[in-house]
Amino acid sequence: MDEFIYVVAATFSVLSILWYIKYSLGKRTPPLPPGPRGIPILGYLPFIGRSNNLFPKLTELGHKFGPIFKLNLGRKLCVVINSPSLAKEIVRTKDAVFSNRDASVANLAASYNASDVVFSETNSRWATMRKVFVREMMSTASLEASNELRANVVGKAVDYVRAHSGKPVKIGELTFRTELDVIMNMLWGGTIEGVKGEIIAAEFFSVVSKIIDLLGKLNVSDFFPVLARFDFQGVKREMEGYVKCVDRIFDDVIAQHEKKLSCGEIIKKQGKKDFLQILLELQNNQDCGHISISHTQIKAIMMDIVAGGTDTSAITVEWAMAELMLNLTVMSKAQKELSDVVGWGEDGRRIPHPEIEISRSSC
Numbered sequence: 168m169d170e171f172i173y174v175v176a177a178t179f180s181v182l183s184i185l186w187y188i189k190y191s192l193g194k195r196t197p198p199l200p201p202g203p204r205g206i207p208i209l210g211y212l213p214f215i216g217r218s219n220n221l222f223p224k225l226t227e228l229g230h231k232f233g234p235i236f237k238l239n240l241g242r243k244l245c246v247v248i249n250s251p252s253l254a255k256e257i258v259r260t261k262d263a264v265f266s267n268r269d270a271s272v273a274n275l276a277a278s279y280n281a282s283d284v285v286f287s288e289t290n291s292r293w294a295t296m297r298k299v300f301v302r303e304m305m306s307t308a309s310l311e312a313s314n315e316l317r318a319n320v321v322g323k324a325v326d327y328v329r330a331h332s333g334k335p336v337k338i339g340e341l342t343f344r345t346e347l348d349v350i351m352n353m354l355w356g357g358t359i360e361g362v363k364g365e366i367i368a369a370e371f372f373s374v375v376s377k378i379i380d381l382l383g384k385l386n387v388s389d390f391f392p393v394l395a396r397f398d399f400q401g402v403k404r405e406m407e408g409y410v411k412c413v414d415r416i417f418d419d420v421i422a423q424h425e426k427k428l429s430c431g432e433i434i435k436k437q438g439k440k441d442f443l444q445i446l447l448e449l450q451n452n453q454d455c456g457h458i459s460i461s462h463t464q465i466k467a468i469m470m471d472i473v474a475g476g477t478d479t480s481a482i483t484v485e486w487a488m489a490e491l492m493l494n495l496t497v498m499s500k501a502q503k504e505l506s507d508v509v510g511w512g513e514d515g516r517r518i519p520h521p522e523i524e525i526s527r528s529s530c
């Protein structure tokens with residue numbers, strides 16, 4: 168009898184160990200990177216400070232935990248990457264794995280509910296829009312066609328800086344305006360001229376800046392999705408207000424463009440088409456097997472380009488200038504390169520160089 172009990176006990180123990188190994192191996196997930204401890208339910212939220220700007224805190228945590236760390240913010244587990252090589256790995260090398268990231272409440276409101284390229288899931292609709300964007304707007308032919316326009320707009324910004332020599336210049340704001348000017352021109356060309364065009368540009372500048380600020384605001388609805396319907400901080404409501412304003416401008420511009428197109432007032436030569444013209448032609452493309460996009464998708468892509476192409480470039484230039492001011496050796500190298508490659512006229516003005524590409528997006 169004793170022997171029987173030993174056999175049963177041994178069999179039971181072996182089976183338990185096998186079951187445990189199988190169960191725990193089956194459930195095993197890759198280890199998470201290190202990160203600061205939070206408290207139950209709220210995670211690390213109470214420790215990120217009262218400021219709406221998360222980035223200084225993330226930089227501080229990066230110094231402690233290294234180039235990749237995890238952070239629990241409410242119900243969301245966030246993984247923060249903090250080095251150029253990791254950024255490359257995620258947005259380029261393993262792009263397909265990481266591209267379906269969560270869009271925030273503000274992102275969704277600003278992107279016509281992810282009808283755009285940036286926040287759409289990676290599906291065939293996204294692939295179509297991306298193809299249109301890359302092939303038509305960012306193609307060499309399209310960029311070359313707008314080279315002169317970009318040189319003129321950037322030249323105006325350089326003149327502004329020269330006129331304010333010795334005085335402080337808000338370089339971020341200047342670059343933002345310059346980039347917006349370039350982008351509006353590439354998008355819908357010179358179709359809105361005169362005072363109306365200027366009013367639209369001023370209105371656009373003010374609303375787009377607010378949209379971008381709001382996109383970066385910490386929103387409790389993002390960390391506790393069950394609370395999203397209450398929109399406690401009013402982020403969704405505020406964003407919808409701004410989007411309505413931009414939407415009105417887009418509709419106005421599209422209507423004017425369509426009218427001019429139908430009257431044959433806009434040049435239809437290949438390579439000289441502006442991006443909106445190309446999008447409108449695709450909208451009317453009913454042939455089977457050809458790319459066709461909707462009116463909402465057109466506006467969503469326009470929003471991507473305006474919001475994604477302005478602040479990003481402005482911040483990059485602002486940082487580059489700040490770094491140059493802190494590093495005078497690099498600054499004088501850059502100045503030498505400019506005078507060797509671009510040159511200066513007798514009056515001290517920059518000589519326009521036809522072969523120099525002034526502004527090319529990194530995307």
Ligand code: HEM
Pocket residue numbers: 257258259262266284285286297300471472475476477479480483528529530
């Ligand atoms: C210094 C300037 C810029 C920076 C730092 C920047 C940064 C980025 C980043 C980090 C992404 C996300 C990549 C990913 O999730 O895989 C992105 C995507 C995108 N950017 Fe930019 N960008 C810049 C300029 C521009 C400009 C000028 C435009 C438009 C004219 C633009 C339009 C887009 C679009 C449409 C996407 C979505 C691409 C996709 O989902 O495939 N960006 N950008």
